[in-house]
Amino acid sequence: MARAEETLQEVLAAFDFGAPVVGAVRYGQGHINDTFCVHTQPEDAACRRFILQRMSAAAFKRPDQLMENIIGVTEYLGRQIRERGGDRSREAMEVLRPKNGQPYYTDSQGGAWRLYPFVEHTVCYQAADTPELFAASGRAFGRFQQLLKGYPAETLHETIPNFHNTEDRLKKFKAALAADKLGRAGACGPEIDFVLAREADCSAALTAMRAGKLPVRVTHNDTKLNNVLMDETTGEGICIIDLDTVMPGLVIYDFGDSIRFGANHSAEDETDLTKVSLDVDLFDVYTKAFLEGTGGSLTDGELEYLPWGAKLMTLECGIRFLTDYLEGDVYFHTEREGQNLDRCRTQFKLVSDMEERWDELAAIVDKYR
Ligand code: ADP
Ligand code: GN1
Ligand code: MG
Numbered sequence: 001m002a003r004a005e006e007t008l009q010e011v012l013a014a015f016d017f018g019a020p021v022v023g024a025v026r027y028g029q030g031h032i033n034d035t036f037c038v039h040t041q042p043e044d045a046a047c048r049r050f051i052l053q054r055m056s057a058a059a060f061k062r063p064d065q066l067m068e069n070i071i072g073v074t075e076y077l078g079r080q081i082r083e084r085g086g087d088r089s090r091e092a093m094e095v096l097r098p099k100n101g102q103p104y105y106t107d108s109q110g111g112a113w114r115l116y117p118f119v120e121h122t123v124c125y126q127a128a129d130t131p132e133l134f135a136a137s138g139r140a141f142g143r144f145q146q147l148l149k150g151y152p153a154e155t156l157h158e159t160i161p162n163f164h165n166t167e168d169r170l171k172k173f174k175a176a177l178a179a180d181k182l183g184r185a186g187a188c189g190p191e192i193d194f195v196l197a198r199e200a201d202c203s204a205a206l207t208a209m210r211a212g213k214l215p216v217r218v219t220h221n222d223t224k225l226n227n228v229l230m231d232e233t234t235g236e237g238i239c240i241i242d243l244d245t246v247m248p249g250l251v252i253y254d255f256g257d258s259i260r261f262g263a264n265h266s267a268e269d270e271t272d273l274t275k276v277s278l279d280v281d282l283f284d285v286y287t288k289a290f291l292e293g294t295g296g297s298l299t300d301g302e303l304e305y306l307p308w309g310a311k312l313m314t315l316e317c318g319i320r321f322l323t324d325y326l327e328g329d330v331y332f333h334t335e336r337e338g339q340n341l342d343r344c345r346t347q348f349k350l351v352s353d354m355e356e357r358w359d360e361l362a363a364i365v366d367k368y369r
């Protein structure tokens with residue numbers, strides 16, 4: 001698909017911002033959508049900002065279904081938050097419709113765009129600068145899980161089929177490897193072997209789910225630290241964003257993806273692997289906070305499988321980065337050649353650390369159950 005900038009002016013004209021638009025700039029560090037921050041200048045008030053996004057056509061085949069999910073979930077969250085005396089405008093996302101009244105705008109090149117108010121006085125972190133901050137994100141994601149407990153899961157569309165089906169991710173990796181379209185497989189022998197040695201692991205959660213040990217709930221499925229906005233004054237997790245993958249799933253996915261991204265001190269694409277290691281203290285901090293946020297509602301089976309959630313989300317994400325590398329970087333945004341392979345390597349380093357320290361992880365979960 002063409003660069004989002006090509007239709008940006010057309011898209012800006014399709015929405016009513018309530019005041020003149022004075023600028024629109026690329027924003028944030030998401031890997032999937034094209035995100036812009038739109039600045040408007042009302043006559044007699046301070047600048048008002050909006051988040052305008054072109055949804056990724058590579059990731060989302062049905063923007064209509066995606067937006068139906070998001071409108072359903074944000075309105076439901078809004079009601080839950082108001083009933084608890086919260087501030088709906090800061091604690092839940094809100095979809096702002098284009099002038100044509102549709103849930104999103106389709107531009108002349110087929111790109112699908114949506115608009116949200118910018119949640120002001122918040123900070124979006126790319127790394128857990130302090131344990132308190134990481135704990136705050138854990139409470140927020142746990143609470144999110146709780147708020148959606150009563151949401152009718154059967155009404156949600158599967159926006160990305162088999163999103164956290166690790167068996168299916170393995171299958172797709174093998175297909176990409178067999179095709180080796182760009183001849184890149186030779187450059188990643190150790191990473192390929194790393195995956196193939198863990199084929200059985202890819203079934204761990206699904207086997208437990210099929211055996212009735214892990215219930216299906218409404219989950220976020222993409223719980224990295226930069227998908228929660230923190231209050232700039234109190235440091236508490238205020239608003240969960242990036243609701244594209246809210247779907248029926250396992251709670252261990254939400255726990256695990258936060259650990260994958262946040263329980264270490266390096267960037268996801270760090271090239272110096274000596275800097276990449278699992279911080280078990282941060283695992284401890286997050287576990288305590290997440291369980292607080294969920295209000296003690298997890299089953300024994302879910303608690304037992306929390307370390308598996310961390311390992312599987314990290315392994316799966318590494319497999320996805322490696323698959324995208326083999327396929328020519330068509331899914332995750334990249335800024336440099338080899339970035340997806342670098343990302344894959346950090347994930348596999350973290351998986352190795354989790355394997356080495358497995359007993360400690362299990363003991364931490366036991367401490368808080
Ligand atoms: P992606 O799927 O590409 O990760 P996100 O929906 O996470 O896209 O948005 C990318 C970034 O934009 C976020 O990490 C955050 O920094 C910022 N962002 C998104 N929505 C909002 C919002 N409503 N208010 C403030 N910042 C936002
Ligand atoms: C993507 O959208 P973003 O950047 O928050 C991806 C996640 C990956 C993550 C890896 C829809 O998250 O699944 O875990 O990158 N989102 C989608 O950083 O594929
Ligand atoms: Mg995001």
